[in-house]
Amino acid sequence: MSLMRFAGTGLIRSRLRLCLFTGLVCTALASTAALPPVNQPPSLHESFASRFAIGFGTEVTSGARMDLVHRHASIVTCENSLKPGALRAEPDVWNWEKADAWLAWTESLGKTPIGHTLVWGYMQPKWLLERIAAGKMDATSVLRWQDDHIRTVLARYGERIRIWDVVNEALADGPDDAYLRNDPWANLCGEAYVIEAFRSARAAAPRAHLRYNDYNLEQPAKRARLLRLLKQLEAAGCRPDSVGIQGHWTLKGPPASEVEAAIIEINAAGYSVDFTEIDVSIYAWIAGANLQEPRNETATPPGYQTLPDELQAQLTERYREVFRVFVKHADKIGRVTFWNVDDGSTWLNVWPVRGRPNHPLLFDRQQQPKPAFWAVLGEAETCLPTTTR
Ligand code: GLA
Numbered sequence: 591m592s593l594m595r596f597a598g599t600g601l602i603r604s605r606l607r608l609c610l611f612t613g614l615v616c617t618a619l620a621s622t623a624a625l626p627p628v629n630q631p632p633s634l635h636e637s638f639a640s641r642f643a644i645g646f647g648t649e650v651t652s653g654a655r656m657d658l659v660h661r662h663a664s665i666v667t668c669e670n671s672l673k674p675g676a677l678r679a680e681p682d683v684w685n686w687e688k689a690d691a692w693l694a695w696t697e698s699l700g701k702t703p704i705g706h707t708l709v710w711g712y713m714q715p716k717w718l719l720e721r722i723a724a725g726k727m728d729a730t731s732v733l734r735w736q737d738d739h740i741r742t743v744l745a746r747y748g749e750r751i752r753i754w755d756v757v758n759e760a761l762a763d764g765p766d767d768a769y770l771r772n773d774p775w776a777n778l779c780g781e782a783y784v785i786e787a788f789r790s791a792r793a794a795a796p797r798a799h800l801r802y803n804d805y806n807l808e809q810p811a812k813r814a815r816l817l818r819l820l821k822q823l824e825a826a827g828c829r830p831d832s833v834g835i836q837g838h839w840t841l842k843g844p845p846a847s848e849v850e851a852a853i854i855e856i857n858a859a860g861y862s863v864d865f866t867e868i869d870v871s872i873y874a875w876i877a878g879a880n881l882q883e884p885r886n887e888t889a890t891p892p893g894y895q896t897l898p899d900e901l902q903a904q905l906t907e908r909y910r911e912v913f914r915v916f917v918k919h920a921d922k923i924g925r926v927t928f929w930n931v932d933d934g935s936t937w938l939n940v941w942p943v944r945g946r947p948n949h950p951l952l953f954d955r956q957q958q959p960k961p962a963f964w965a966v967l968g969e970a971e972t973c974l975p976t977t978t979r
Contacts, residue, residue, distance in 0.1 A: 631959050634662040634952075637970035641920035645704070645927040647867055648935070649688075650695045654957040655931050659699060665753075666696045667704040667866065667927050672747075674708075674739060678715045686746070693750060704927070705747060706866075707755040707803065708740050709787045711775025713881065722774045729779045736783060737790045744794035755803040755834060755866070756791045757784050761815045763806055769815055781822055788828035803834035803866055807856070808848040817859055832924055834866035839912075841872055841904045846911040850919065857922040865916070867929035869950035870908050870962075871938050872901050879942035893946035897954075902961060905949065910965035917969050932957050 635644040645665030646658075659666060670676050671688035679685060696703040718735070721727050727735070740756075760776060760783075762768035770776035775783055784802075791800050802819070806812045816833065823829055833856050835849075853863050873893065876885070894901070916923055930936045932953035939948050952963040 630661060631963065632967060634963075634967065634970075635664040637967055638926070639664070641917060641970070642923045643702070643925040645701070645925060646931045647706070647927055647929045648931050650692055651931060651935070655935060656699075658931050658953055658957055659701070663701055665702045665704055665925055665927065666699070667706050668692050668696075669706075669930070672705050672707070672743070673710060673713065674718075675710075675713055675715045677743065678718075678739070680715075681717050684742070689747070693747065697750070702753070703751045704925075705743075705751040705754040707758040708743060708791060709736060709756060709775070709783065710758040711783065712759055712771060712773040714775060719774050722778060727778075729782070732775065732778055733783060733786050736787060740787060740790040741794045744791065744798070748795035748798060752795075752797065753799045754791060754795070754801065756800045756830065757787050758803045759805065760784050760802075761804055761812055761819065763812060765811050769818070781819065784819060785823060785826045785828050788823055788830060789826070792828060799831045801832050801834045801864060801866070802830045803836065805836040805838055805867075807833070807835045808844040808852045810848075810851075813852060813855060816856070820859055820861065830861070832862045832864050834864045836929075837865045837868035837912075838929065839868070839870050839908070840874060841870060841901065841908055842874065846915050849912055850915045853915070853919045853922050857919075862924045863922055864925040864927070865923065866925070866927050868912075868926065869929045869936060869938060870905055871948055871950050872897065872905065873943075873946070873948065876942045881941065884941045884944040893943070894949070895947055897949040897960075901949070906961040906965045909952070909962040910969060913966045913969040914972075917972070928952065 638644050643665045645663040645667060647667040647669045648655075648659060649669045649671060651659060668689065671692050677685055677689060693703055718727075722732065744754075760770055760781075762771050770781060779786075788800060788802075791798065802816075802823075804812070804816065807816055820830070820833075835852060835856075856863050879885075897905070916926060928951055930951060932955065933939075933947075933949045933951050934955040934957075936948055936950055938950050939946070949960075952960055952966060954960050
């Protein structure tokens with residue numbers, strides 16, 4: 591196996607050398623005619639095409655960042671503009687402009703768009719959460735609002751966006767007995783909101799691929815809650831098409847063995863798995879960090895402006911080990927999406943500590959591939975049938 595991997599890496603290197611050589615020759619021969627860039631590393635999505643789709647979660651980008659999306663992704667998830675808080679920042683007003691622009695951009699690149707997310711109880715529009723907190727809405731009116739929201743979004747985009755995260759992050763974390771996350775939506779409606787969300791989405795877009803999406807599903811306690819939720823959804827006739835594991839990980843965890851256990855167990859329950867928001871923070875998680883409240887940089891040590899070699903090596907190994915698991919279980923995985931494109935655009939530069947540089951992705955701030963990129967690509971190569979090497 592290790593010999594095969596070595597052979598695969600060698601193949602990548604020789605391909606790259608060929609690309610560079612071809613690039614030099616073409617540059618020498620070309621006059622002013624525009625040639626496609628030939629001195630590029632292999633495309634991630636093409637390299638994994640026989641196993642699973644590869645994508646990025648991003649808003650509209652341009653320049654070198656857009657080139658990365660174009661080259662390495664076949665799917666693109668809308669990072670923010672389709673969230674309820676973005677579409678409906680104010681009562682009775684729909685803000686479609688950014689979502690329209692994102693969809694047009696994604697289509698113009700020839701990529702498959704993924705809608706994210708129809709419902710996110712923890713991050714619903716602020717004004718709506720305030721109304722609920724003030725006791726002005728009961729469960730019935732919340733569910734009516736949600737149904738109207740889902741049907742309106744799918745009426746506009748359902749024909750063009752065929753893959754949707756229907757509900758994001760409904761489940762509780764931690765080892766205690768809580769089932770659902772402590773958020774206003776769940777506290778008012780219980781699991782009925784998840785069931786009704788899938789019912790509404792299925793009715794409005796019968797042919798769409800509908801996902802349940804959450805984080806920490808590698809942890810057995812949270813996964814047990816997921817399996818309970820899936821059973822409830824099945825019993826209600828509202829089965830999702832797949833489960834999304836976000837994959838916001840760190841250098842330290844979760845262990846690849848837990849990622850593997852999650853894939854196997856969710857698949858055994860009858861669901862394929864998508865990894866929907868992968869990144870690997872080089873810092874440890876801060877307990878109790880809250881998405882709505884990033885801390886200021888001064889609150890902690892300032893972090894690394896550039897990635898020290900030792901952490902670069904750890905990042906590379908981390909990506910290698912999880913992609914080895916992905917490739918091993920490729921028959922159970924539909925899509926793998928990185929959350930943001932390169933280290934310059936990652937949300938982890940502003941959360942959980944505002945202004946602390948992070949380096950969690952395969953491409954650096956100059957949009958150049960990092961060693962982790964080559965490690966990931968090496969995993970694609972290891973399993974090519976010998977005849978195609
Ligand atoms: C969660 C959400 C994403 C995004 C990230 C932070 O994982 O699902 O949409 O907001 O947090 O960027």
